Amino acid sequence: MRDSIVEKVTADPYAKFLGIEIEKVEEGYAEVSMTIKENMLNFHGAANGGVIFSLADVAFAIASNSYGTTAVGINVSINFMKAGMAGDHLKATATEVSKNPKLGLYRLIVTNEAGDIIAAADGMVYRKKEQFG
Structure with a gap:
């Protein structure tokens, strides 16, 4: 499945x-990374929140689909804690908190290379009956 x-x-x-x-894929867990480029900045000169969310969302999608059953996001609540800047290498992890046949809850954390938390989020998926892929 990986x-x-x-x-x-x-x-x-x-x-x-x-x-x-x-970076890493296990059942119910994923790590992904990217570097913030100039064209990802907002008018404040910091990484656009949508870019940070997108990184977390990819980790979320991988972790929640890692069992082979199609999982689709139904809700994400994100908190931005610190600005990401051009040149920052960000890592997002998605860790499964709870899983049942229909729903899954995941904790998403985005950090910079210094280990500072850039964003923290909780995401929920609905698990369909169909297989992923």
Whole structure:
């Protein structure tokens, strides 16, 4: 299953556009990373919140689909704690908190290379009956 997810995310046009790389995949867990580029900054000169969310969302998608059953996000609540800046290498982790046949809850954390928390989020998925892939 890991190879199928890695293949899908590697081919994902948006993740590819952002330069997101997959670092680690386990059942119910994922780590991804990317470097903030100048074209990802907002008018304050910091990383756009949508870019940070997108990184967390890719980790969330990988972790929640890691069992082979299609999982789709139904809610995410994100808190931005610190600005990401151009050149920062950010890492997002998604860790499963709770899983049942229909729903899954995941904790998403985005950090910079110094280990500072840039954003923290909770995401919930609905698990469909179909297999992923």
